[in-house]
Amino acid sequence: MGWTSPVNVKLANVTTSPLDEPITADQEAWIGSLLTVGAIFGPFIGGFAAAKVGRKWGLLSSSIPLLVGWVLVAAATSVAFLYAARIAWGVGVGMLFTISPMYCAEIATDDVRGALGSFLQLFITFGFLLVYGIGPFVSYDVIAYVGVAFVICFDLAFFFMPESPTYHLIKNDKESAAECLMTIRGRSRAGVQAELDKMSAEISASMEKTATIMDVFHGANFKAFYISCALVFFQQFSGINAVLFYMTSIFDAAGAGIDSAYATIIIGAVQVVASGITPIVVDRLGRRILLMISSCGAAVGLGLLGMYFLLSAVESSVLPSIGFLPILALVLFILTYCWGLGPLPWAVMGELMATEVKAVAAPMATAVCWTLSFLVTRYYGPIASAVGLYTAFWIFGICCVVAFFFSMIVVPETKGKSLQEIQDILAGKSSKSEKA
Template sequence: MEDRSYAYDPVGETGAVNQQAYRMEAGQLWRQYAIAGIANIAIASTGYSMGWTSPVNLKLQNTTDNPIGEPITKDQEAWIGSLLTVGAIFGPFLGGFAASKIGRKWGLLSTSIPLFIGWILIAATKNVGMIYGGRIFWGLAVGMLFTISPMYCAEIATDDSRGALGSFLQAFITLGYLLIYGIGPYVSYMVIAYVGIIFTGAFAVLFFFMPESPFYYLAKANIAIASTGYSMGWTSPVNLKLQNTTDNPIGEPITKDQEAWIGSLLTVGAIFGPFLGGFAASKIGRKWGLLSTSIPLFIGWILIAATKNVGMIYGGRIFWGLAVGMLFTISPMYCAEIATDDSRGALGSFLQAFITLGYLLIYGIGPYVSYMVIAYVGIIFTGAFAVLFFFMPESPFYYLAKGDREAAAKCLSSIRGRSHEGVQAELDLMAADVNASLEKTATVADVFRGSNFKAFYISCALVFFQQFSGINAVLFYMTNIFEAANSSLDSAIATIIIGVVQVIASFITPLVVDRLGRRILLLISSCGTAIGLGLLGMFFMLAQANNPVVDKIGFLPILSLVLFIVTYCWGLGPLPWAVMSELFPIEVKAIASPIATAFCWVLSFLITRYFSAIADALGMGGTFFIFGACCVAAFFFTLFLVPETKGKSFQEIQDILSGRPSKPEKA
């Protein structure tokens, strides 16, 4: 294999996505520091604002340079000092929302708005109330900046600069303090205010020309995945509504059989979605293929919102399933193709992380709002994805496959945050891989030959173990499980707790997968899920036997599910998709991935459709023991047959699968 040591390498071994996107050629590390420094001018401005009370309180305690005309009281002084922190309590939530919706760059720029408003109130103040208002607005900016700035700096940093860039926040805030302490006692109240306004304006102008965080592009690609998580978790709260007549759009309780079909029909649509997704990805591109998934999502939600009978619910679930199957095919493909060798695991793990956000949303609001509100949120969610992802770039691999190198260079430079010249080395490598793949015409038969077949059966086995861990049965019927367990904790609250744990665990995986590797996480995951399911099975066995100890271990269902969910989210959840996107060569990926994905949803259909029937026949305990046994099998399959793909190029992975020796990786 050719030496790639010269190639642009946006990610180090820690797996931080595109973390070298701003590393120029040797000797130009300064650009990262310059970008981080400009990003932290706003932090210095907040330091100036936070230290403002030190010199200004003395001015406000007399009448010589006091804009309100009379000395402030001790109580007013205390409020002036503390109200900034009141604003700062709410700022992080506003900052987190801005960072996710409009990006890190524009989120940081938006902090200049409350800073400007605060300084204008301070400069124009006629009474202490205006000072209070100014301090609260500064606090909002402080809370937003302390949320977004570290996020932005970490995401543009390399391994060897992340610590330095992360410490810029404290360094720059002390610069702000130094400035206000240095000039405050010697200039007038109004000059202090004017300096604050100039400080904020300088940040807004300079940072306007800085690049966006590469993480933001990746997040937008997975908003649709979060939307499908919301759709997939829909059954958990809604089944309870459909079992009574209080908030039931069809007017009568559904039967057990109808409930089983509602749960499983999403997976029927998901069986066919991968083939539609693979076709769309190859014909109209990864970007427009992803955007096209909003069509079946919208149709599904409209059917759900307008439902008059159970047949319309069935139809809505099938359309959601089509979107799920398409997304689970195109999203890993898109993320893998915009990733570098060392970040592919982290980016592939985003799918599981974002789908848990959707689950958490439906678990959090489902039990407490009406059937129609749940549907309206789903429509808004889908619309947000369609609007935001419209502005995201296409995969450069798609343009290269179509022979449009200029468009490929443009979108790659957008993703990496570099000039056209700065991405040419990486683009040359991509073009070589694409040209090699175009020389081969793959058919379905090629999937079952040689190393392709090895990649195929490993991928299918991993999705088999993923589904037969019982994850969809657990998530679709989460509330029912807690009801059946007679848990001492309210089922709706328990479900929300599980959702929170799921999100936290899922966002750990992208941080560690490129450090620890795929195999070790899959081994930990299969072991942990087996233990969790074993404990859950034991609880139901004891409950079925009316064992008195059940009353003392009412906490066990939630403890078992927490262990199961956490360890599932570390490996069996995200990594089959990440590994699948790595194992198949480019020329067979569009054929093999849809087949493996469809196989996954066939299994999911069987489990979700017949989970209730199996649980009735064997009992909940026996059913969970079967799922646990499958997780034990997953452990040994991974141990003996799954190759490690961490940090390896696509060509190196193909060499491993075919048994050919590879040249040593670059240092």
């Protein structure tokens, strides 16, 4: 996902590019945005795999399009190879973003489910930092080899992980579910029996009828779906992917007094640190308050960034004295984005959606996310050129302001609640914890 930031610079220079000629601005926009096109279709493949072969094997199968993408990148002799690679990567990313929150929500206990769901964003930021850290200083080919190595490491490590107990219970295989739960909890059969019985009863109740697409648009299911879609809308229209995909270009355009390669490393490090905070505090503070803090901070950061580029456009005399502002604004934006808008839409999606509709609804919501991401990444450049970078960042900032009020008014708090209690809240019933 962060590959384009250092690689676009290499592709623009014929001496560092594997292609015969430098890429054009339009080709750069397509290279950035085609990952999101593949990611629109990936969730449906991932949802099908999760339902048919399980969460574990669904996640392992995502490595196929990821490896195909890296091989195409390594073998690229024309921009068509890069287009195909980005689409392949997108399919793999779409599968991962669908199945990973599902798997995390299903193996976690109620008190750590938010933290575990937040790890998705944390490890994404490690990936960004890796490519920001090595990308400017190694060859184009070395980046591809590192990518292949990480996919292989994932396959070798995750092969030994257990399946989700929920998947086995859905398939009416209680013994396999017990084995998985014993492995995950590190307890004996007697130690997990109470939890297993509770999970089995909840799933039996929820699986009384087979879920269809139409079930997603009724009652509590629809409320969970539209909240999930709204959260991924705000996530994408915070402008995060435009910032991350084109970060090097933004620093170059800002003319900040620091090499863009080092500036992106600073931002990547901030992402990792900020994303490491969320798993620690999310089950203490709750989802809603973190979403509100995140959207507020992101709006301020984007506002400052827009102000800098407005002053740049009018050639203000104060510009030389505020060369630090783009980095400060981006640090604030990334820091607060990683506290809430980044990880929590995925964690909340895994919590809100009922078990019987999750395999249908989660791919739809994830596809909505990546459709929005395509629109942002593909048209950010042309729109910024037409109306100015400052206008583009202010539009993103306004979306973050709306996200603040949506989180405050509409998003239910799921901290410490069981999946069944969350469904009761969505259906307008009082949960046990609320009664207490």
